[in-house]
Each structure stands twice: as C-alpha cells, then as structure tokens.
Amino acid sequence: MNNSIVITGIGVVSPLGIGIDILWNNLLQCKSSLQYFAELDAAGYRNAYACRVTNFEAPPIYRGAWMALEATRQAITQSKIKLPENAGIFLGSTLGESMAYEMAAEGADLNPEDYNTYSLANAIAKAYSLSGPIQALSTACTAGNYAVGAAMSSLQRGDTSVAIAGATEPFSRIAMVGFTRSRAMAADGCKPFDANRNGMSLGEGAAIFILERKADAIQRGAKPLSEVYSLGLSCDAYHPTSPHPDGRGLTRAMNTALQSAKVNAGDIDWVNIHGSGTKVSDAAEALALKNVFKKNMPLLSGSKGAIGHALGAASALELAICVKGIAAQTIPPTAGYSTRDTGIALDCTKEPVQKEIRLVLNNASAFGGLNASLLLGACTS
Amino acid sequence: MICHVYLGEMLEKEAMPGIVETIEKEFGRPSNSDAIGLYVVSNHIGTNSSIAFWKDVIQHGPAFANPELFPWTLANSACGYIARHFGITGPNYTYTCPPDHPEYINEVVKQAATDRENLGLEEVWIIIIH
Numbered sequence: 001m002n003n004s005i006v007i008t009g010i011g012v013v014s015p016l017g018i019g020i021d022i023l024w025n026n027l028l029q030c031k032s033s034l035q036y037f038a039e040l041d042a043a044g045y046r047n048a049y050a051c052r053v054t055n056f057e058a059p060p061i062y063r064g065a066w067m068a069l070e071a072t073r074q075a076i077t078q079s080k081i082k083l084p085e086n087a088g089i090f091l092g093s094t095l096g097e098s099m100a101y102e103m104a105a106e107g108a109d110l111n112p113e114d115y116n117t118y119s120l121a122n123a124i125a126k127a128y129s130l131s132g133p134i135q136a137l138s139t140a141c142t143a144g145n146y147a148v149g150a151a152m153s154s155l156q157r158g159d160t161s162v163a164i165a166g167a168t169e170p171f172s173r174i175a176m177v178g179f180t181r182s183r184a185m186a187a188d189g190c191k192p193f194d195a196n197r198n199g200m201s202l203g204e205g206a207a208i209f210i211l212e213r214k215a216d217a218i219q220r221g222a223k224p225l226s227e228v229y230s231l232g233l234s235c236d237a238y239h240p241t242s243p244h245p246d247g248r249g250l251t252r253a254m255n256t257a258l259q260s261a262k263v264n265a266g267d268i269d270w271v272n273i274h275g276s277g278t279k280v281s282d283a284a285e286a287l288a289l290k291n292v293f294k295k296n297m298p299l300l301s302g303s304k305g306a307i308g309h310a311l312g313a314a315s316a317l318e319l320a321i322c323v324k325g326i327a328a329q330t331i332p333p334t335a336g337y338s339t340r341d342t343g344i345a346l347d348c349t350k351e352p353v354q355k356e357i358r359l360v361l362n363n364a365s366a367f368g369g370l371n372a373s374l375l376l377g378a379c380t381s
Numbered sequence: 382m383i384c385h386v387y388l389g390e391m392l393e394k395e396a397m398p399g400i401v402e403t404i405e406k407e408f409g410r411p412s413n414s415d416a417i418g419l420y421v422v423s424n425h426i427g428t429n430s431s432i433a434f435w436k437d438v439i440q441h442g443p444a445f446a447n448p449e450l451f452p453w454t455l456a457n458s459a460c461g462y463i464a465r466h467f468g469i470t471g472p473n474y475t476y477t478c479p480p481d482h483p484e485y486i487n488e489v490v491k492q493a494a495t496d497r498e499n500l501g502l503e504e505v506w507i508i509i510i511h
Contacts, residue, residue: 045443094455096477101428101454105435112431113424117456117477133488136477138427138456146474153495154488174435177443178451235419235473237464240452249470260499367452368461370473 005152006224006379008217009079009210010320011071011166015051015203015307019074023307023317024324027332028352032306034189034201045176047185051203051308052171061099061115063170065123067206072124072164079210079222081162088132088160090151091121091167092143094312098172117143117312120168132160140366141274141309143167144207144316145374149231151211161216166208167316175311176202182241184278190309191336192275192302193282193348200276203308207316209323214379224379226323229263229359232256236369242280243365247288250274253371254292254361261375266296267359270331272318273348274363275302276309277336281365286344298361301349305336315364319374322360326378330354382408383507385480388423393430393453400459400510401466408506414468416503418496419460420489422476423510427456459510469506472496480509
C-alpha cells in the first residue's frame with residue numbers, strides 16, 4: 001500500500017470569489033458574502049439573507065454540476081495534470097440539484113433522481129471521458145471531508161492513480177425554508193463561537209481537489225500543495241438534527257484522525273472549526289475540542305461567517321482554505337467572531353495569523369449525527 | 382454483510398421502523414455498536430420527503446411550511462435513523478447511486494473493507510435501500 005497522498009490542485013466556486021486566490025484575499029480582509037435577496041423576500045421567505053455566488057451563471061437545474069465542473073477545471077489547471085482514463089471521482093453533496101426536487105413537487109415531468117449527487121459525479125466523468133471509480137457521497141454537511149477521505153482510500157488501495165475529489169452544493173430553496181422554519185437561521189449572519197451567535201447563514205459553492213500518490217506527483221514534477229493524512233469519522237447516534245451535547249462524536253472523529261496518522265493532539269497547529277453558528281452545535285464542538293486538546297488548544301478559525309454554510313460543499317470549501325493557509329503559512333480571521341462566549345471559553349482568530357503551520361484539522365458535523373475530521377499538513381520531503 | 386430493504390413510495394419517516402425491523406432480522410442486535418460501520422446505498426432515499434416537503438411549501442408558503450419533514454429530505458437521514466436505533470457510533474456513510482450498479486456497489490464494499498482493516502471494525506453493515 002502506498003500511503004502518502006497529496007493534493008496538487010484546488011478549484012473553488014464560492015460566494016467570496018471564484019478561484020482560491022480571490023477567496024483567500026477576501027478572507028484575509030475578513031469580508032462576509034452575506035447579502036439580502038429581494039426575490040426571497042418577495043416570495044415570502046422569513047429570512048431573505050444568504051451567501052450566494054452572484055457572479056456565476058448556470059442553467060438553474062444544473063447549477064450544482066456546473067459549479068463542480070468549473071472547480072474541477074481550475075483544479076486540473078493548477079495541478080497541470082493530464083488525467084488518465086482511470087481517474088476516479090469522489091463527490092459529495094447534500095441534495096444534489098435541489099431544484100429538481102422542487103420542480104417535481106411543482107408537477108414538472110422529470111425524475112429528480114436523475115439530478116442527485118451521483119448525477120453530479122457522472123457529469124464530471126462524462127466531461128473528461130473518465131471510466132475510473134465513482135463514489136457519490138450524500139453525507140450532508142460532512143460530504144466534502146468524506147469525499148476526500150474516500151479518494152485517499154482509493155488511491156492507497158491502488159484502485160486509481162488520480163482522484164478528482166470534493167463537493168458541490170447549489171443554493172437550495174428546500175434548505176432555505178427548512179432551516180428557517182427550524183429556527184436555525186440568523187438574518188444578521190453566522191457568528192462562529194461568538195457570544196452573540198444565533199444561527200447559520202445558508203451558502204452555496206463547490207471545491208474540488210486533485211489528489212495523487214505523493215511518489216507519482218513528485219515523479220511527474222508536480223508541486224504538492226499539502227499532504228492528506230487521515231479522516232476520522234463517527235456518528236453521535238443521538239438525535240436527527242442535534243449533536244450530542246457533550247461533543248462525544250466529534251471528539252471521537254478528531255481522535256480517530258489523530259490516531260490513524262499517529263499524530264499527537266499537541267502537534268496540531270490549527271483547527272478549522274465546523275462553527276455553524278448555532279448555539280448547540282458550537283457548544284458541542286467546543287466541548288469536543290477541549291476533550292481532545294485539553295490545555296494545548298491550537299489556533300481556531302471558522303469560515304461560515306464569511307462564506308455561509310454551503311451544506312455538502314462546506315467542508316470542501318473549508319478544506320480549500322486550509323490547504324491555502326498551509327501554503328501561505330497563515331490562518332485567516334474568523335468573520336463574524338468578535339465577542340468571547342463565556343460558556344464556550346474558546347477564542348477564534350480575529351486577524352490573519354502568520355505562523356508555522358504543519359498540521360491542520362478540518363472539522364465537519366451534520367444532521368444525522370455525522371462527524372468528520374480530516375487531518376492534513378504541509379508536504380514533507 | 383449486505384441487506385436489501387425497500388422504501389418504495391413511502392415517506393422515509395414512515396418507512397424507517399419497518400426498515401430497521403428487517404435489518405434487525407438479518408443482522409441481529411450488535412454486540413459492540415461502537416465497532417460497527419454503516420454503509421447505506423440508495424438512489425431514492427430523501428426523494429419522497431423532499432417532494433412532500435416542497436408540496437407543503439407550495440401549499441402553505443415558505444413562512445408557514447411544516448418543518449417536520451425537512452430532516453428527512455437529506456439522503457443521510459436513513460443512515461442516521463439506523464445508527465440511532467442500534468446505537469451504532471462508527472463510520473456512517475450514505476452513497477447515492479442506482480442500487481443495481483455492481484461496479485458501484487463494489488466501491489462501497491471496498492471502502493467498508495478498508496475501514497474494517499484500518500479502524501478495527503468488528504462488523505460492516507451495507508444496507509441497500511430500493
């Protein structure tokens with residue numbers, strides 16, 4: 001088994017920019033993409049604020065696929081790779097093309113299952129005439145981490161020589177109504193870990209990565225951006241929508257990631273928190289972080305105050321931020337975080353922090369009690 | 382271990398009690414639920430609730446739709462339900478694909494085998510929902 005897996009290309013479609021460099025520069029300026037959308041207000045939505053990609057045109061029912069294809073194009077370009085026919089596709093999404101389900105309910109003559117996560121993965125395979133393995137992971141807000149972990153496993157098994165992995169999620173009216181009616185939305189924006197947090201902001205986007213075995217990447221002269229070490233997974237098995245309040249599931253996911261890579265918690269330099277901005281989710285994640293790191297808390301940052309919660313694409317977009325942060329040796333500020341919550345008693349970055357970054361955990365949690373913690377790091381020689 | 386179960390046209394929340402009953406008949410109760418991985422495969426899960434939820438939105442408007450069905454619109458709602466029923470806290474995957482696609486099912490089997498080896502899982506449950 002060839003264990004070392006690296007990322008050699010990133011592609012991003014985000015509400016704060018199309019392309020990782022634009023997103024990164026906006027993150028460093030602590031910008032937020034939250035906007036008011038008059039058409040949501042006019043349609044009777046109680047919350048008309050969201051983080052949407054307003055400068056990306058696509059046929060509405062293919063928006064998720066087109067965002068994934070654009071991100072794939074960017075990742076391939078950066079990687080400078082000629083894709084082999086057996087390249088695998090590992091794609092995550094929550095709902096796929098949510099609009100298809102809405103249209104089916106409205107009486108349109110279509111089968112919504114032709115627009116699910118599998119169809120999005122197939123769109124990439126067809127665009128590049130690939131016949132390698134396909135995995136479509138519908139693991140909600142953890143899907144990006146799952147997809148990259150699945151790609152890592154496939155490469156390590158030797159099932160494919162190159163993996164296209166990541167996640168996509170178009171703006172979903174189903175999710176917009178569902179989260180609003182579940183009182184999980186904050187019209188004034190997501191404030192991860194903040195004392196005044198009161199919910200999430202819905203986002204959208206896509207992030208795709210090219211993954212290869214490290215030896216293969218070096219042999220073809222590619223420049224690895226970071227190394228992917230391990231994925232820790234768990235399920236709370238507690239509640240359909242709420243995390244276990246003691247954070248046991250995310251604790252297990254982080255510990256599994258660390259143990260799989262034989263890394264000590266004290267060696268982690270940065271955790272990109274899930275930080276959805278809801279009271280209970282952030283409180284549970286804070287307990288999990290304390291369970292794992294105790295008094296050696298690494299620096300914490302969160303991205304959902306800047307780009308919203310892109311559901312299935314969230315952890316992929318945040319992984320792109322982690323990879324860029326490793327390359328820049330900089331941890332971005334946490335848009336939306338300003339006031340310490342005495343209950344959480346943990347701080348997030350407020351300014352960009354330049355420091356040596358060797359190891360990073362990217363946390364994600366989801367409805368259904370899912371937890372996924374991806375460990376990555378600076379590429380070692 | 383692979384178990385085939387059927388959702389058909391039922392709403393997910395109504396079908397799940399029968400689905401876990403079938404799984405329990407096939408696999409029994411787990412002796413160590415922390416050491417089990419769950420792998421749900423379906424092209425269908427979440428569809429019926431998504432359509433029903435959106436019909437409710439059309440009928441009552443976005444401000445007054447009943448949110449009860451919303452968690453069931455997510456494809457992974459079934460895997461979460463199964464995990465809660467059996468107390469399974471290990472890896473919890475939901476794959477979307479046509480369930481009669483042997484190459485694809487083989488991908489799931491390989492991932493389950495990898496997890497079993499790497500994580501020391503005692504059992505891996507692959508549940509195909511039609």
